[in-house]
Amino acid sequence: MPATLPRLAALVRLLLQLRMLLCAMALLLIPADRITNGTLVLVVAVALLSGLAARNWERFVPYLRSHPILSVLDILGTGAILVLDGPSGPAFLTTLISSAVAGILFEWRHAALVALFQVFSYACALLGYAAVSGPDASIEVLTYQALIVHPALYAITAYLGVFLRRVLTELASEQVARRSAERAAAAAEERERLARDMHDSVAKTLRGTAMAAQALPLWLKKDPERAEAVAKQIVAASDAAAAQARELISDLRDHEDDADIPFAQALGGIVGEWSKESGIEAHVSGEPASATEPRHEARQEALAILKEALTNVERHSGAAAVDVTVETSQGDGTPATYSVVVTDDGLGFQTPPEELLRAERTGNGHYGLLGMVERAERVGGSLVFESPEEGGTTVRLVVPASTVHDRSPAPQASA
Template sequence: MSSARDPLSGLSGARLGGTFRLLMQVRVLASAVALLLIPEERRTPAALIMLACVGVLSALALFGWREIVPRLLEYPILLALDSLVAYAALEVGGVLGPFFLVTVITSTLAGLLYQWTGTLLICPLQVLLYYTAAADSEWVTTFQTAVGMPLFYFVGGFVGTALRRLFDEFTIADEARHRAEVAAAAAEERTRLAREMHDSLAKTLRGISMAATALPTWVTNSPERACEEARRIVAAAEIAAREVRELIAELRTDIVRLSLADVLTQTVSTWADDTGTTAEVDADPEIDLPVRDRHEVVSILREALENVKRHADASMVRVRLAREGESVTLTVADDGRGFTMPEDVDVLAQAGHYGVIGMQERALHAGAVLSVRSQPGEGTTVTVTIPASTGAEVPTSYLEMA
């Protein structure tokens, strides 16, 4: 093909291909019936072979429709050749035989593939061939045979044209709906980013400001406390810087248009390239979540990978997204050094480790369960379980530790 674009791609192409297959199925069945009902006086070896060949060619077009349809769209002359094949069958089978209905399918294909242009070119050709075949056979000239039957070619062309017009209208409506969904998702994304800056970044910066304000007092009254507060300020500043980078990365990423599986794969691939750590992703492409929930899941993944980079010293990370019953589960497992998970996550905050707390807050916002399982020397596994159905009960406990 000369065009790089696949004419069978998208919803319109799928409908076009599906209708072509249906017409070929009808043509194969009609050819078989015509072969059985051919009049006794015309049941010659040549007639049987010709009708059988038409059926076989239709069957080949049915099974090779992915290659046939693009060729027909690019070279309309091929459908004109199909009309000649139908004419040969009319010559041996007779214009009044049951095979006449099989030839009408060619007109329907002309309307389906080329719309009115194809109909106005192919249908007159078929009418001419019909009269040519009729002149070579014995038939009674009546209004039905002379006018009514040839009009069926135009009726078939009209049906094909009407179907194509419906497909095009459906495609336009689908594209408009998709644009509306993207616009709505983009608006929700802007709202989410504003909320992220208010709920996360602004609070972090406010905490840094308050701690820095009190730092001179601690330097005078309690140097040890001052050192501890200084470490917390440094840790909080690192978190703020990372949050800024994440927000900028999300602004640059076309996350709304990508599937959840593609977003996860892209995120892990970028992280693996930056860190040099081997990473595997097993994400079900059929799984998706509402925009708000999918952003929380992606943010949890990024935080988990950041923790692996900073603390785990891992050589392998495995990320899995799967549906389990009525829930969607994201699992991030590494083979790093692991750690002892405290019963109270506030202990981690006091030590300047806010990663788990951040993931816990994001899971809470998505109505999910966050599980962090780790032991020294045995790696760490972070699991996020999100109810997949709107009627799923929201859990009362959002963090499991082991």
């Protein structure tokens, strides 16, 4: 119910505003010879109270739910108008709001009690009008409309209020369930992303540290100087793993890159820095459209895939040079795309990439290629590995792009 209350309160506010309008219409439609001071005062009072309640609906609605006696007072007040104006006058429509509000705010049992009390109040008003007006009454009370239709309208409007309440409650429940599912999906996606990032950084560093630690006892026996060097390497690798873990934690807190930097410029910076650290010649080429950029999430994942591809080149390929090509494309009626192609002159895959991916999908304990593919697929892109028999490897990434404005021209960088 707490999730539904704001919607119900907003609907009650609308009905109270409608009552104000109906009161104004009643004053205009009641014949001048039937308007008395009492009728004028009562109609204006109901309009003002409805306006005040609508203005302060955020406080009024919870208070009305906690004090149903206010509904009884409201029914008595509007019933008094019928005593003066008659059961079939324009003011009758203002009394229907009470049963509708009761149906919206209360359970159907309480709404039924309110409707029954309103029918009783209407019958009393009918008798009161007949007694006050006497034989000179301008409105006939012994009619099918006055005796059957009007009382039935109270039950109908109460039912409509209950029905609207039920619809809004179901809608709120569905929205809560959807939000819970979205949170669960986001948490699962974040776990998958963290698993990929852990594999791309900390896991590889720790794996190398573990291998060095395993060999340390042997070097202590055979070559103490080499053992000392290996120990230093383990310390350095441990520090690197700690730094990578801190970077991952920081990334979890703020998983945003600098969106003001054009993608090609960010890519060129990553390639240039990698080339200096690895000692492998790297060149960035291509002429992407300056007004086209990968979409926000696609940009993040594309840069992560690029880093992983370059890391694989350094560790496994034995390449002497790497070419990175960036391109954009948009055909007639087709969405814009941004492609990044990484080509090296190394040894290539000893096992076909398709078989490696199949093995990783079945759970062989490795996630390198699979993590890259999942990153691309997560943002609606694609990633293809090509390794011809003559050697070398090509990683071809395509991600969705969008048109932007005020972007600096894409740079051409080489290292």
